[in-house]
Amino acid sequence: MIEIIFYGRGGMGAVTAGKILSNAAIISNNYPHVSTFPAFGTERRGAPVMAFCRISEKPIWIRSHIQKADYAIVLDETVFGDHVIARIKDKGALILNTHKCPEDVRKEYNIDPKKITVVTADLTQIAFDLKLTNRENQPIVNTSVLGVLTKSSLKIGIEDAKRAIINMFGEGPKTDLNIKAAEKAAENALVDEVKTV
Amino acid sequence: MPERKVLTGNHAAAYACKSVGVEVVAAYPITPQSPVVEKISEFVESGELPNTQFVTVESEQSAISAVVAASQMGARVFTASSANGLAYMYEILCWAAGSRLPLVMCIATRALGAPWSVWTDHQDAFSVRDVGFIQQFVESNQEAYDTVLMSYRVAEDPRVYLPAFVSYDGYILSHTMMSVQIEDDDKVREFLPPLKPHIHLTDFENVHSVNPVTPPGLTVRPEGNTPGYYEFRYSMQKAHEYAIEVIEEVAKEFETKFGRAYGNGIYKPYKADDAEVLIFAVGSVASESRGVVDTLRDEGIKIGLISLKLYRPFPIQHLRKAFNKAKLVVVFDRDVGYGMEGILAAELKSALYAADHRPIIRGFIVGLGGRDITADQLINGVKKAIEEQDNREVQLDTHVDFIGLQLNELGFKKEEI
Numbered sequence: 001m002i003e004i005i006f007y008g009r010g011g012m013g014a015v016t017a018g019k020i021l022s023n024a025a026i027i028s029n030n031y032p033h034v035s036t037f038p039a040f041g042t043e044r045r046g047a048p049v050m051a052f053c054r055i056s057e058k059p060i061w062i063r064s065h066i067q068k069a070d071y072a073i074v075l076d077e078t079v080f081g082d083h084v085i086a087r088i089k090d091k092g093a094l095i096l097n098t099h100k101c102p103e104d105v106r107k108e109y110n111i112d113p114k115k116i117t118v119v120t121a122d123l124t125q126i127a128f129d130l131k132l133t134n135r136e137n138q139p140i141v142n143t144s145v146l147g148v149l150t151k152s153s154l155k156i157g158i159e160d161a162k163r164a165i166i167n168m169f170g171e172g173p174k175t176d177l178n179i180k181a182a183e184k185a186a187e188n189a190l191v192d193e194v195k196t197v
Numbered sequence: 198m199p200e201r202k203v204l205t206g207n208h209a210a211a212y213a214c215k216s217v218g219v220e221v222v223a224a225y226p227i228t229p230q231s232p233v234v235e236k237i238s239e240f241v242e243s244g245e246l247p248n249t250q251f252v253t254v255e256s257e258q259s260a261i262s263a264v265v266a267a268s269q270m271g272a273r274v275f276t277a278s279s280a281n282g283l284a285y286m287y288e289i290l291c292w293a294a295g296s297r298l299p300l301v302m303c304i305a306t307r308a309l310g311a312p313w314s315v316w317t318d319h320q321d322a323f324s325v326r327d328v329g330f331i332q333q334f335v336e337s338n339q340e341a342y343d344t345v346l347m348s349y350r351v352a353e354d355p356r357v358y359l360p361a362f363v364s365y366d367g368y369i370l371s372h373t374m375m376s377v378q379i380e381d382d383d384k385v386r387e388f389l390p391p392l393k394p395h396i397h398l399t400d401f402e403n404v405h406s407v408n409p410v411t412p413p414g415l416t417v418r419p420e421g422n423t424p425g426y427y428e429f430r431y432s433m434q435k436a437h438e439y440a441i442e443v444i445e446e447v448a449k450e451f452e453t454k455f456g457r458a459y460g461n462g463i464y465k466p467y468k469a470d471d472a473e474v475l476i477f478a479v480g481s482v483a484s485e486s487r488g489v490v491d492t493l494r495d496e497g498i499k500i501g502l503i504s505l506k507l508y509r510p511f512p513i514q515h516l517r518k519a520f521n522k523a524k525l526v527v528v529f530d531r532d533v534g535y536g537m538e539g540i541l542a543a544e545l546k547s548a549l550y551a552a553d554h555r556p557i558i559r560g561f562i563v564g565l566g567g568r569d570i571t572a573d574q575l576i577n578g579v580k581k582a583i584e585e586q587d588n589r590e591v592q593l594d595t596h597v598d599f600i601g602l603q604l605n606e607l608g609f610k611k612e613e614i
Contacts, residue, residue, distance in 0.1 A: 019374050022203045026376055034203060037373035040316065040567075061336070061487035063369045064571050 001056035008075035013142035024164035031055035102192030147182030206370030211236035213345035223252035223263035227282035229367035271394035280307035294329025299352035316567020331361035334479035472501030560596035
């Protein structure tokens with residue numbers, strides 16, 4: 001079982017990201033069992049939110065919040081901090097939406113290179129470049145992040161992610177833009193792997 | 198072709214209503230139930246449920262009243278609610294069961310106010326224990342879908358004719374997305390033939406009035422005596438007794454047809470065969486316990502789980518068999534029988550009182566008002582129960598240990614707790 005936590009802010013679509021990832025997991029045929037849910041509170045736009053996603057080859061029975069994640073995915077850098085790093089498993093990965101490179105993030109937050117892989121991608125910039133924004137002109141990053149995930153050790157390919165995005169939103173120019181963003185994010189992601197030596 | 202979808206528990210229940218072709222749906226929104234009826238109303242709006250009437254109402258009491266009325270017109274009906282909404286339905290729930298109407302209703306379980314909460318526990322489902330419904334708990338969204346299908350079959354069986362609840366944990370299932378297989382309508386129709394209602398209000402020949410004042414004694418008439426309230430209620434109890442057999446039968450047929458089984462339809466054993474310690478729980482607590490069983494098995498403890506699916510009728514004989522070897526039973530209740538102990542713990546004790554083998558039963562309270570239940574907390578509970586299993590003083594007490602309280606973080610000192 002692989003456990004993933006999405007960090008974001010209310011309205012960014014962290015929950016939807018989890019749902020698309022679940023869909024992609026099933027489409028990939030590698031993870032027939034999924035379970036995706038947010039940490040429900042009194043939801044407000046802009047408040048920090050968390051969404052949990054479990055994908056597995058075997059049935060999933062655990063129903064509690066994810067305490068430690070294989071992947072912590074941060075859609076909004078302003079909610080990132082030590083509390084996120086503390087919830088990543090050994091040999092797990094941090095995926096951060098930022099303009100910084102992994103080495104700088106590692107230095108700034110003192111992230112152990114033997115324990116956590118750091119992946120960065122400037123999803124916000126990608127969204128602005130493609131004019132992929134919502135009605136309030138905020139960048140959409142919850143689809144492009146799936147592109148980054150396909151570059152990880154997850155057995156989910158970019159085609160699975162694209163299919164899942166289409167399933168979610170239907171065919172159309174806006175969907176195409178989301179797919180383009182995912183492809184671009186996959187290309188541009190910077191990875192600093194765990195050093196095993 | 199059956200279709201695999203990623204669905205929340207609420208939407209799984211809505212798809213089940215679509216599969217069985219419900220004819221009348223009335224509901225009033227309440228978190229976390231709302232999406233189930235929102236989805237059904239979408240199906241009606243889009244024409245995917247062309248023979249379904251969606252009745253918008255001004256309250257939960259009206260919602261259940263509307264479906265009771267429609268059921269008496271021979272329609273297959275559905276409604277759903279949670280917590281305070283369910284409490285507001287109480288009077289008419291009794292009416293539905295007393296009238297022996299085969300309606301199916303979902304409860305997205307939620308803690309009852311006060312204090313106000315929208316999160317899950319099982320207090321609301323247990324609070325309607327004695328209205329006369331069949332009551333079931335599920336552990337996954339697939340089980341929610343499947344159990345709604347099976348419930349119509351059971352409820353509409355002339356040996357039963359009772360309404361049925363399908364309870365799934367608010368948020369933990371109601372809003373959690375899982376993969377769910379949606380079956381072919383044709384195949385579902387084979388499994389669930391059209392409803393043959395026992396009453397139809399337009400049957401003017403035979404139906405002159407419904408539920409008139411029914412005196413304590415028989416009413417003696419030249420055309421034949423009619424039962425008193427007492428006889429009607431006796432028949433309701435008998436229907437519950439027959440229901441157990443019917444539920445088992447239907448579960449078997451479901452497995453043959455669709456290839457999925459939930460134990461025997463009554464309870465789901467997990468690694469229970471050689472278990473010396475057994476966990477007893479329902480819904481989300483039971484599913485969380487599966488991982489606990491695995492972890493403790495790795496530590497060498499012979500432990501298993503009895504996940505109760507059917508809560509009413511309470512399957513006493515089945516439970517006596519299920520617990521006939523275990524030395525210790527650990528019950529996790531996401532509810533409290535206030536002033537007593539956990540409701541499941543109390544009922545299991547009552548069920549096993551006359552059994553040949555009576556294990557030690559230790560109850561704990563967990564996760565009220567949606568407090569996250571972690572595997573570690575349950576493991577600690579099991580270990581405490583094992584440690585204290587020969588402690589007579591503990592056994593003599595009622596069991597109201599609340600696991601996962603954070604009183605010390607509120608500044609209480611240990612002796613005050």
